[in-house]
Every structure is written in structure tokens, then in C-alpha cells.
Amino acid sequence: MADDYLHVALITEVFFDDPAGERLQRALVDARSRGADLALLPEIPLNRWSPASKQAIDEDAEELGGWRQVLMAEAAKSVGIGLLGGAIIRDPDTGIRYNTALLYDGKGICHARYRKIHLPEEEGYWETSHYMPGTEPPQAVSDTFSLTVGLQICSDVNRPQGFQILSSEGAEVIFVPRATPPETYERWRLILRANAIMSGTYVLSTNRPRPEGGAPIGGPSVAIDPFGQVLMETNDPIAVVRLERNVIKQASKDYPGYLDRFPSVYAKGWLKLTE
Numbered sequence: 001m002a003d004d005y006l007h008v009a010l011i012t013e014v015f016f017d018d019p020a021g022e023r024l025q026r027a028l029v030d031a032r033s034r035g036a037d038l039a040l041l042p043e044i045p046l047n048r049w050s051p052a053s054k055q056a057i058d059e060d061a062e063e064l065g066g067w068r069q070v071l072m073a074e075a076a077k078s079v080g081i082g083l084l085g086g087a088i089i090r091d092p093d094t095g096i097r098y099n100t101a102l103l104y105d106g107k108g109i110c111h112a113r114y115r116k117i118h119l120p121e122e123e124g125y126w127e128t129s130h131y132m133p134g135t136e137p138p139q140a141v142s143d144t145f146s147l148t149v150g151l152q153i154c155s156d157v158n159r160p161q162g163f164q165i166l167s168s169e170g171a172e173v174i175f176v177p178r179a180t181p182p183e184t185y186e187r188w189r190l191i192l193r194a195n196a197i198m199s200g201t202y203v204l205s206t207n208r209p210r211p212e213g214g215a216p217i218g219g220p221s222v223a224i225d226p227f228g229q230v231l232m233e234t235n236d237p238i239a240v241v242r243l244e245r246n247v248i249k250q251a252s253k254d255y256p257g258y259l260d261r262f263p264s265v266y267a268k269g270w271l272k273l274t275e
Contacts (some may be wrong), residue, residue: 005261006173008146009036009070009081010206010221013237016048021071021257028079033116034240037106038082038145039065041153042208042221043177044099045085046071051179052213054126059120061088061131069102069110077108082145082228084175086153088131089113097131101151103141111144116153117162124181138162147172147243150201154178157188157205161236167199172248176205182219189222189230197228200241200257209235226251 007092009031009195015024024046031039031135044050046068050060062068068087076083083104098115105111115134119127142148150166150173157163157176166174174195196203205223211252221230224243227246232241 003146006145006243007035007037007240008173008204008243009034009039009206009225009238009240010094010168010223010232011039011041012206012209012221012233012235014042014045014047014208016046018046018061021075024071025075025078026192028075028081028083030238031240032079032081034238036081036240038084040175040204040206041086041177043179044088045088045208047088049179049208049212049215049217050088051125051127051130052215054129056097056130063088063090064092073104073108076104076106080106082106084177086150086177098134099127099131099153100167101153102143103149103151103177105144105176107140112141112149112151113137114151114153116156117252118155118159121156124217125179131157137165140166140171142170143196144194146249147202147245152176154180157191157195160198161200163195163201163203164261167201167264171199171201172245173202173204173243174199176203178205179208179215179217180214183216185219188219189233192222193224193228193230196226198226198256200226200248200251202226202248204241210238226257227254 027109072085086101089100101114103112117134121128203224208217220233
């Protein structure tokens with residue numbers, strides 16, 4: 001059945017020099033022609049990599065419904081493809097800036113916004129100088145695509161609680177847009193595979209493709225199945241992978257997928273640390 005599959009395009013490219021959205025739309029048309037139902041872009045794909053510097057620029061962020069969000073929504077709608085993008089968005093009540101992943105359907109409707117929680121602060125990745133950590137856990141989205149999806153962003157994968165929450169909510173695939181250096185790719189590959197096994201989900205991660213502003217960004221985008229097997233590892237600008245529900249179901253029956261989770265026990269442990 002068609003509802004048991006999802007075809008996702010990994011787009012290893014950014015579009016900060018594409019203010020009219022022409023390159024983005026061409027990429028989505030290409031992805032759609034290859035059978036993709038949804039396209040996954042890298043971290044904050046319509047921004048230059050502003051955390052390469054500690055200097056925060058006002059124009060790098062936008063209000064809810066800002067021009068980057070409108071451009072992504074219109075591109076998704078015009079092509080008729082789902083889209084996972086992102087932007088630096090100011091909270092409408094506080095004005096605080098957040099690195100926000102955005103999930104659009106093929107009609108251009110935004111179904112999920114997730115604010116990155118775990119922020120590095122080091123050479124080339126001065127992220128706490130640009131936005132604040134999110135304060136809400138991720139939520140699985142079950143009514144938009146044929147598989148239930150969840151969102152994380154880059155460094156979040158190094159603290160796997162978000163993956164566990166999403167899996168417990170029924171997520172079948174977790175998308176991880178990122179911006180990481182090529183010399184650390186093997187470590188990222190390892191932690192992404194581990195998260196796929198622990199959560200029993202597909203894990204798909206797209207990387208920004210090249211160095212920016214002195215930050216050594218680059219390295220493959222990757223798709224991993226619930227058993228931790230790498231399905232695709234690519235530097236190509238566009239590549240499409242097929243995800244199957246029966247693989248997720250099998251992983252849930254095998255070890256460690258069948259092990260119970262105990263949210264109330266975990267909550268007790270975390271609560272003690274706040275006392």
C-alpha cells in the first residue's frame with residue numbers, strides 16, 4: 001500500500017543566495033520528478049551560516065511568517081511536495097531568537113515548528129551568540145505524511161532524549177538537518193546510527209555542503225534504517241531514499257525495540273536533578 005511508504009529527498013544544498021527562491025524551486029521540482037514525497041533541507045537553509053561569527057545580525061532572523069518562511073511555503077505548494085526547512089525566528093511575545101525547523105506539506109501549510117535545544121558555542125559554531133535554546137520538547141507529527149515524523153536539529157542528536165520522546169509518541173522517521181565539519185563526520189555517523197537503533201526509527205540527516213565564513217562545514221548527508229544500517233550516504237545535491245513501514249514494525253519486535261519504556265521512572269530521575 002502507498003500509505004506504507006515515504007520517499008524522501010536529501011537535499012545537500014543551501015539557498016541563502018536565492019532570494020527569489022528560483023534555485024530552491026528547481027531543486028524541489030527535481031526531487032519531485034524522482035518520486036520524492038518530501039524534501040529535507042540542511043540546517044537554516046535560507047541563511048548564510050551566521051554562527052561562523054559571534055556577531056548577531058538583525059537581518060538573519062525574522063518574525064513568525066517572515067519572508068524565508070513564506071518562500072519555503074510557496075515553493076512547497078507550487079511543486080506539490082512536502083518540505084522540511086528552517087529559519088531563525090523571533091518569538092512573537094518575547095522577541096527571543098530560536099533556530100527553528102519547519103515542516104510544510106505539499107500545500108504549503110506548516111504543520112510543525114521545533115526549536116533547537118542543544119546549542120554549541122565554539123569556533124565556527126557560535127550558536128548561543130545568535131539564538132537561545134528551545135524550551136519545549138519535540139512532538140511527533142502523525143497526520144501529514146504517510147509515516148509519522150519527528151524533528152531534531154544537529155547537536156540535539158548528542159542528547160538522545162528527544163529521539164526517545166519522539167519514538168514513544170509513535171514517530172517512524174526523525175529528520176535531522178545539520179551543519180557539521182567533515183573531520184567529525186564519523187562521530188556524527190556513529191551517534192546517528194545509535195539513535196536510530198535506540199529509537200527504532202529511520203533517521204535522515206542532511207548537511208550543509210561547504211565551508212562558510214571560515215567554519216569548516218561539509219560531509220555527507222545520510223539515511224539510516226531502524227536497525228542502524230546506513231541506506232544512503234551522499235554528497236550529491238539531491239538523492240532520494242524509500243522508507244518502509246514494515247521495516248519499522250520489524251524493528252519494534254526485535255531487540256531492543258520490544259523493551260518497555262518507563263517515562264514516569266525517567267521523570268523521577270530528571271526531577272531530582274532540578275531540586
